[in-house]
Amino acid sequence: MSLTSFEFVIFVGAAVAGYYLIPKRFQWVWLLAFSYIYYAAASLKILFFLLFSTATTYLAGLLMDRIKEKQADREQRIKQKRRVVAAALVLNFGMLAVVKYTNFAIENINALLGSHLSFQTIILPLGISFYTFQSMGYLLDVYWEKVEAERNPFRFALFVSFFPQILQGPIGRFNRLAHQLYESHDFDWGRMERAFILILWGFFKKMVIADNAAGFVDEVFGNYGSYGGAAIVVAVLGYSVQLYGDFSGGMDVVRGIAELFGISLDENFRRPYFAVSITDFWHRWHITLGTWMKDYVFYPLSLSKMMGRFSKAAKKRFGKSIGRTLPICLANIIVFLLVGVWHGADWKFILYGLYNGLIIAFSGLMMQNYRKWKNLCHINEKAPLWKGFQIARTFLLVNISWYFDRAAGVGEAFDMMRITLTSFRLSDFWNGSLMLESVDLVALRFVIVGFGCILLFLVSLLQERGVKIREAITGRHVLIKYAVYLFLIFVLPALGQPPSAGGGFIYAQF
Amino acid sequence: MEKLIAILEDINPDVDYANCTTLIDDGILDSFAILSIVSELHDEFGVYVTPVDITPDNFNSAQALWDMVQRLQG
Structure with a gap:
């Protein structure tokens, strides 16, 4: 049922009418029912993937909350919770990888080894990239104790499946979205x-x-x-x-x-073509994917022990400024590679991500130099002409990236x-x-x-x-x-x- | 606090750190700047900032940053 179809208009009309007519305490149940009808209407087969993701994430959240309550020893608590979160992440991202990237892997293995592995017929469940990211965000929030685990499995199922957003986002956050879904609303x-x-x-x-x-x-x-x-x-x-x-x-x-x-x-x-840099563009384009990557990959990776060691070595070798920026650049390139892979199983998307990551990393490394040049040339950052130049330059760079995104x-x-x-x-x-x-x-x-x-x-x-x-x-x-x-x-x-x-x-x- | 201001000015000198209380909310500090600050805080004050600590509340002003450093030292 496409968002632009007549059936969808009727579907939404019925959902809204019923939502304000039934007793308020059942409003969230009504939304859950419509969300599952909407998803099942596309195909019953793909419902399995949604249920699997919902069930594993719900149980992992509950388990982590139980460990938090029962385990007094901090080290043990972290260790046990880490095992649970790792298992749930592997299961969910593993499923996403299998349905999305199996044929891509086969194609590359065949090309590399000259083998003749045959392609598999795999259905790509609708919206799987979006609801997997949304539920994994929740899981990591519970792991970091930013939110309490949801105890009611049906309420949690609504958080994962809310029908308007399940097919193409935005990728919601539990702390901002869940309570709105469960609260009652007046007309x-x-x-x-x-x-x-x-x-x-x-x-x-x-x-x-x-x-x-x-x-x-x-x-x-x-x-x-x-x-x-x-x-x-x-x-x-x-x-x-x-x-x-x-x-x-x-x-x-x-x-x-x-x-x-x-x-x-x-x-x-947020009006992405008004962006003044590629970094700014990603603060305005597909914002919820960017912030997801920032909070759950970029910061944890940049602050990992491995990056800490790299930063120390880089500071010794290249000095303070470059040394502290290099690990951030590396983490940023990895994040954009993932953004590319997220877009699809194709080398062109990987190149698309790499292109964006390299530009941002290069800008980060050159920041001190840019500042010197700007001061030397007496550039007023707030002047409309300068801003216009920055917008045009960014628009050109973005359009170059569209060659990779759209070409075959x-x-x-x-x-x-x-x-x-x-x-x-x-x-x-x-x-x-x-x-x-x-x-x-x-x-x-x-x-x-x-x-x-x-x-x-x-x-x-x-x-x-x-x-x-x-x-x-x-x-x-x-x-x-x-x-x-x-x-x-x-x-x-x-x-x-x-x-x-x-x-x-x-x-x-x- | 002077040391902290010196770190911030080294990373981005074009900001009035004494008075600004919207460093994150207004996008003055981007993620590169935030991680550069975290790296310097570790070198200067020996504190480990984790992903959970990176919130607007902790990074919106020099004072908030200073409070976080003291909390992590304690």
Whole structure:
């Protein structure tokens, strides 16, 4: 059941109506029932994976809490808890690795050893990357005693399976999300209106911007050998718009639906194309994956004994500043390799992660030098021109990374870069060669995507300046308010691609 | 406390550490800076900061950092 399908609208409508009609103490049970119906509707077979993850994490949490209560000796307590957390991590990440990376491993073993191992038919359970990360975050929080383990298995099952977010996030944290799921919520018309605007805006980004951009992007990336550098540049820019519209649009819909139940999910995007550096970009793009990696991999790895020894040796060899930064850079590169692997079983994703990790690590190492240069050149960091330069530079670096993300493979990505550099003709922009015959209504789609981007840019600019758009709309005169609603409602079928043509969400495949 | 301020200024000199109380909330210290501070705190004061200690409450101001150092020393 896709988020853009008519059945899903009916499903959400029924869930919301029932939620406010039944006695409040059963609201969380209602959500649990709808979450499992939603997941099981996709396929009953994949329900096993969700149940396995829920059961093992729940039991491990309970066991760790029991050890905490019963074991008085601190050393023993840590030791016992470590065994439990390690077992649960191996089971859950092991399952994720098997379903996601078995064929990738077979392909590489065959290539390396010349063997002929056959590929396995494995179903990739929907949303497994998201709910595994969410439950493993909970597990580590219990291990570090940041949260108490949830005693009620059904409540815990709701935390893992809450239907709006299970397919593509945001990856929730137990301390911020769980209590909201279990609390009762009153019907609040103002909140419903704000949620409604967010949902419509999400659909606008997905159906009007992303799905209209998809035609050109798919054609050029699929047959890049037939096109020149200009078409490839437009396709890469189109992909940056498509991916942002698709993923952040999906997140707006998901967060809006959660708000209909009075539940506030973590923000996953904060206007990423306004970022002034790649580090800043990752603070604004897929935020919940970045913070997950930071809290559960980057900090623990950087503060591990092994890194401590490395830091000591590096300080002796390279001096204080470089010595303390080198281990952080190494941990950062490992984290981004994992981010790449998380995106999919393909070398292009590993390269995508490595590219981001290396840029951030290099910036970290050069920080002191940058500061000296900035002082020497009298650069005012707050000057709009400098900020504009930083945003443009970051946007360029991000677009280079999209070659890896979207091309069919590593070879294709480099080939497309070569064509971009060697056969780029400015005249292609006005001689009609970008009006691809194989893309339906290509000129109209350019106009629609352009219009959508202008609107998106203006809204983002206002948000960057601190304007709360939804509150501003709902606070206006009733005529203005409803004009905005009607505009969004009518613009979707008029300018947007129908769900059957637009396809599913890109991140729902992870 | 002077030693701590000196460490912070060495890592990022463009901040008013005496008055700023939103070092994390406003994104003034990023994760690289936080880990550099942790490394220097270990060298200077002999304290081991663990991942659990890295919270906005402990890193939002020089005073909060100093309180954490004293707590970990005790």
